[in-house]
Amino acid sequence: MRKLIISALVAAGLVAASGAAQAAGGGAPLLTEKWSWEGLFGRYDQAQLRRGYTVFHDVCSNCHSLSLVAYRNLAAVGLTEEEIKTVAAEREIADAPNDEGMVLMRPGRASDKYISPFPNDKAAAAANMGALPPDLSLMAKARLGGPNYIYSLMLGYKDEVPEGAEIPEGKFYNTYFPGHAISMPPQVMDDLVSYADGTAATKEQIAKDITAFLNWAAEPELDERKSLGLKVMIFLAVLTALFYALKRQIWKDVH
Amino acid sequence: MSGLKINNKALAWFDQRLPIISMMHHSGVEYPTPKNLNYWWNFGSLAGFVLVVMILTGIFLVMNYTAHTSLAFNSVERIMRDVNYGWLIRYLHMNGASMFFILVYIHIFRNLYYGSYKAPREVLWWVGIIIFLSMMATAFMGYVLPWGQMSFWGATVITNLFSAFPIVGEPIVTWLWGGFAVDNPTLNRFFSLHYLLPFVIFALVFVHVWALHTVKSNNPLGIDIKTPQDSIPFHPYYTIKDLFGIGVFLMFFLAFVFWAPNFFGEPDNYIPANPMVTPPHIVPEWYFLPFYAILRAVPDKLGGVLLMFGAIIVLFFLPWLDTSKVRSAKFRPLYKQLFWVFFADCIFLGYLGGKPAEGWYVPASQAATVYYFAHFLVIMPLLGKFEKPRALPASISAPVLKGGGAATAGAHAQPMEKA
Numbered sequence: 001m002r003k004l005i006i007s008a009l010v011a012a013g014l015v016a017a018s019g020a021a022q023a024a025g026g027g028a029p030l031l032t033e034k035w036s037w038e039g040l041f042g043r044y045d046q047a048q049l050r051r052g053y054t055v056f057h058d059v060c061s062n063c064h065s066l067s068l069v070a071y072r073n074l075a076a077v078g079l080t081e082e083e084i085k086t087v088a089a090e091r092e093i094a095d096a097p098n099d100e101g102m103v104l105m106r107p108g109r110a111s112d113k114y115i116s117p118f119p120n121d122k123a124a125a126a127a128n129m130g131a132l133p134p135d136l137s138l139m140a141k142a143r144l145g146g147p148n149y150i151y152s153l154m155l156g157y158k159d160e161v162p163e164g165a166e167i168p169e170g171k172f173y174n175t176y177f178p179g180h181a182i183s184m185p186p187q188v189m190d191d192l193v194s195y196a197d198g199t200a201a202t203k204e205q206i207a208k209d210i211t212a213f214l215n216w217a218a219e220p221e222l223d224e225r226k227s228l229g230l231k232v233m234i235f236l237a238v239l240t241a242l243f244y245a246l247k248r249q250i251w252k253d254v255h
Numbered sequence: 256m257s258g259l260k261i262n263n264k265a266l267a268w269f270d271q272r273l274p275i276i277s278m279m280h281h282s283g284v285e286y287p288t289p290k291n292l293n294y295w296w297n298f299g300s301l302a303g304f305v306l307v308v309m310i311l312t313g314i315f316l317v318m319n320y321t322a323h324t325s326l327a328f329n330s331v332e333r334i335m336r337d338v339n340y341g342w343l344i345r346y347l348h349m350n351g352a353s354m355f356f357i358l359v360y361i362h363i364f365r366n367l368y369y370g371s372y373k374a375p376r377e378v379l380w381w382v383g384i385i386i387f388l389s390m391m392a393t394a395f396m397g398y399v400l401p402w403g404q405m406s407f408w409g410a411t412v413i414t415n416l417f418s419a420f421p422i423v424g425e426p427i428v429t430w431l432w433g434g435f436a437v438d439n440p441t442l443n444r445f446f447s448l449h450y451l452l453p454f455v456i457f458a459l460v461f462v463h464v465w466a467l468h469t470v471k472s473n474n475p476l477g478i479d480i481k482t483p484q485d486s487i488p489f490h491p492y493y494t495i496k497d498l499f500g501i502g503v504f505l506m507f508f509l510a511f512v513f514w515a516p517n518f519f520g521e522p523d524n525y526i527p528a529n530p531m532v533t534p535p536h537i538v539p540e541w542y543f544l545p546f547y548a549i550l551r552a553v554p555d556k557l558g559g560v561l562l563m564f565g566a567i568i569v570l571f572f573l574p575w576l577d578t579s580k581v582r583s584a585k586f587r588p589l590y591k592q593l594f595w596v597f598f599a600d601c602i603f604l605g606y607l608g609g610k611p612a613e614g615w616y617v618p619a620s621q622a623a624t625v626y627y628f629a630h631f632l633v634i635m636p637l638l639g640k641f642e643k644p645r646a647l648p649a650s651i652s653a654p655v656l657k658g659g660g661a662a663t664a665g666a667h668a669q670p671m672e673k674a
Contacts, residue, residue: 040514068332138332141517142525178535218525221335221342228343229513233506240502247495254290254487 049077052213065116068137091115131183140218154207157186287486289474297500312348322446327402356542370582371473379466396445403524419557477582485651544608552620578639
C-alpha cells in the first residue's frame with residue numbers, strides 16, 4: 001500500500017510537471033491574479049460578475065459576439081428579469097417568416113442567444129480592418145493560461161514598440177499576444193466605464209472584472225460544479241472508509 | 256460446473272435450461288484467486304468499471320449530440336450549458352477517457368513487471384493488446400466528435416499517416432475520409448464507429464475474463480496455484496477489495512471532473528474547427544504521446560508509421576522474446592532494474608511527444624525509440640539467458656507461513672500486503 005501511494009504521488013508529480021511544461025510554451029510569462037473562483041472552495045464574486053458584464057456590454061459587445069450565452073443566462077450575473085428584457089431588446093434579429101412569407105426584424109428576447117453586433121463574420125471582419133473579432137463565449141477556456149491570459153492581454157499593450165519587433169500598419173503591440181501584433185486596439189483604460197456599485201474603475205479593476213465575466217461565460221456551471229464536488233467527495237470518503245474497514249474485517253483470517 | 260445449490264425451485268428450473276446463475280456463481284463468487292494479490296491487481300477491474308462509466312455517459316451524450324460539422328461544436332456546448340447535469344456527464348466522459356488510459360497503462364506495466372504475459376497466459380495477453388488497440392481507435396474517434404480545432408487537425412494528421420503507404424496509401428485515406436478532406440462524411444463515420452467500438456471492447460473484455468478464468472490469475476510471486484491453501488474465493492475477498500479500490504479511484508477521478516475538468520484537454524479544442532487556420536502546435540491526446548514521439552523520431556514518413564505500429568505489434572511477441580523461465584521481477588534482480596529503465600523510457604517518450612520536433616528533442620526521441628525496441632528485441636531475449644534468478648518459494652503459502660522453508664529466504668516480498 002505504501003509503495004502504491006508513493007507511485008501515485010510520483011505519477012501525480014509527473015503529470016503536474018508535464019502540465020506546467022506545456023503551459024510554459026507560449027511567449028512571455030503571464031500576469032497572474034488571485035481569482036475568486038480558484039481553489040477547492042472557489043466561487044464567482046457576484047458583484048464582480050455584474051461589473052464585468054457592464055464592461056462587456058458597454059465596450060466588448062460593440063465588436064465581439066457572445067453566441068453561446070443567452071440573455072436569460074444573465075440572471076446569473078445579477079440582472080433582473082426587467083433588465084434582461086431591456087438588454088435583449090437593444091438589438092434586432094431576423095424573425096421567422098410571417099404569414100405573408102416576409103422576414104422582418106424583431107427585437108431580441110430573453111430566450112435569444114446574445115445577438116452579435118454584426119450580421120455575419122464577413123461584415124464583422126470588414127468593419128474591423130479585415131480582422132474578425134473572435135467570439136468570446138469560450139475565450140477563458142480556449143487559450144493557454146485561461147483567465148490569466150485574458151487579464152494579461154487587456155493590460156499587455158505597449159505604446160512604444162520594443163526594438164526588433166515589427167508591427168504592421170493598423171496593428172498594435174501586445175506583450176502577451178502570440179507574435180505580439182494584435183489587431184484589436186487597446187481597450188482598457190482608467191474610467192472607461194462607470195460602475196453602478198461605486199467601485200473605482202481603474203484599468204486593472206476593469207481588466208479583472210471583464211476576465212471574471214468571460215470566465216463565467218465560458219464556465220457558467222463552475223459554482224454548481226464545485227459545490228456538488230464537495231458533497232460527492234465527503235460521501236465518497238465515508239463510503240471508501242467503510243469499504244476499507246469491511247475489507248480488513250473480511251481479510252483478517254487470510255494469512 | 257458449479258458447487259452452487261439453488262434452493263428456489265423456479266430458479267433451479269431456469270438454471271438447468273440456461274445456467275446463467277451457476278455460471279455467474281462459478282466465475283464471480285467461487286473463482287479461486289491467489290490469496291497474495293497486491294493492490295496492483297485492482298487495476299483490471301477498475302478499467303472494466305471505467306468502461307461501464309464511459310458507455311453509460313456516452314449513451315446520454317448521444318441523446319443530445321449532433322454529428323454534423325456545422326452543429327457538432329454547439330451541440331456539445333448546449334450539453335454543457337442547457338442540458339440538466341450535461342456538464343457533469345460530458346466532463347465524466349472526457350476525463351473518463353484519460354482515466355481509462357491511466358488505469359490500462361498501469362495494468363499493462365503491472366503485467367510486464369510480474370511477467371503475467373508468459374505461458375500459459377499468452378492468449379490472455381493478446382486479447383489485452385487488442386483491447387488496448389480498440390481503445391486507442393475509440394478514443395481517437397471520440398476526440399474528433401466535438402469538432403474543435405484539435406479534433407479537426409488531429410484527425411487530419413492521424414488519418415494522413417496512411418498516405419505513407421506506397422500506391423494504396425492515397426486511396427485508403429480518401430476512403431477513410433469519405434471524401435478528399437476531413438469533412439462531414441468523416442465526422443459521421445467516426446461517430447458511428449465511436450458508438451460501435453465500445454461494445455466491441457465490452458465483448459473483448461468478456462473474452463479477456465474468459466481467458467483469465469481459464470488460466471487463472473498470475474500473482475506477485477509469479478508461481479502457480481499448487482494447493483487449495485494458495486487460493487481464496489473471489490467473493491467476498493476480492494469483491495470487497497475491488498470495491499475499496501473503486502472508492503479510492505472515484506475520488507481521484509472526480510477530483511479532476513469537479514475541480515480541473517480541462518486538465519487533460521487542449522485549449523484549442525474550445526475553438527470551433529476551421530480548415531483554413533492550422534493551430535501552431537498540433538498535439539494528440541496525452542495517452543498517444545509516446546507513440547507520437549516514435550512516429551516523429553524517424554525522418555522517413557513510412558518508416559515512422561511502421562515503427563509506430565511496430566511499437567505495439569512487438570508486444571504480441573513478448574511471451575517468446577522474454578526467454579526467462581521466471582515470471583515475477585521479484586526474483587529477477589536485473590530485470591527488476593531494467594523494467595524501471597524501460598518505464599522511464601516510456602515516460603520520456605511521452606514527454607518528447609508533447610514537444611515540437613526540433614533541437615535536442617529529435618535525437619533524444621531517436622535514442623528513446625531505439626531503447627524502446629532494444630528492450631524487447633535485445634534485452635529481453637538476452638536477459639533470460641544471462642540473469643541468475645533468485646530461488647522461487649515452494650508455494651504461494653510458503654513464504655507467509657512461519658518456518659515456510661529455506662526457499663522463502665529470497666522472497667523478501669510482502670505477498671500478503673495488508674495495506
